Amino acid sequence: MSDQVLGDSQLQSLYQYAMVLSQHRDDAYDLLQSAIESYLVTVKRGNEVIECPLAYVRALIRNRYIDHYRYRQRWQSETFEELALYDISPINIEKLVIDANEIKDLWAQLSVEDRDILYHWAVLGYSTDEACELLEMPRGTFLSRIHRLRKRCKSINEPLSRVQE
Numbered sequence: 001m002s003d004q005v006l007g008d009s010q011l012q013s014l015y016q017y018a019m020v021l022s023q024h025r026d027d028a029y030d031l032l033q034s035a036i037e038s039y040l041v042t043v044k045r046g047n048e049v050i051e052c053p054l055a056y057v058r059a060l061i062r063n064r065y066i067d068h069y070r071y072r073q074r075w076q077s078e079t080f081e082e083l084a085l086y087d088i089s090p091i092n093i094e095k096l097v098i099d100a101n102e103i104k105d106l107w108a109q110l111s112v113e114d115r116d117i118l119y120h121w122a123v124l125g126y127s128t129d130e131a132c133e134l135l136e137m138p139r140g141t142f143l144s145r146i147h148r149l150r151k152r153c154k155s156i157n158e159p160l161s162r163v164q165e
Contacts, residue, residue, distance in 0.1 A: 011032075062116070106153065117131065117145050117149070121146060
């Protein structure tokens with residue numbers, strides 16, 4: 001059981017993830033506490049072997065967020081065309097120079113799903129396939145959303161580059 005205890009850095013990472021989803025400090029703490037409680041109950045029972053506790057708790061946080069806020073209609077889905085062409089050029093979103101205030105404005109404009117995608121892809125550095133698996137999302141959906149996020153970030157960055165020249 002000692003290998004299934006979460007460390008401080010892992011708890012900080014989980015809190016950060018809960019904060020990304022909820023965008024509210026108290027909600028993030030509630031999500032984390034609820035997920036940790038479920039995790040500890042599962043570990044105490046011993047019926048199930050949890051190979052990757054961090055991923056397990058992250059999934060609990062995500063599922064709780066979806067369940068809790070679904071009735072408030074915060075979870076919105078977007079339609080997309082599966083056969084559309086998407087720009088998946090190797091432009092790194094991290095290389096875009098964006099002011100912190102612009103990031104806050106952009107973050108507030110993003111849907112929960114887009115924040116979740118951006119967090120897994122750009123912050124945690126998961127590959128497309130890994131992020132698709134963790135988010136239980138089709139690859140085409142993921143790529144189309146990344147394409148839209150890149151366009152949105154690029155449109156914010158373009159006025160800055162014109163001013164700097």
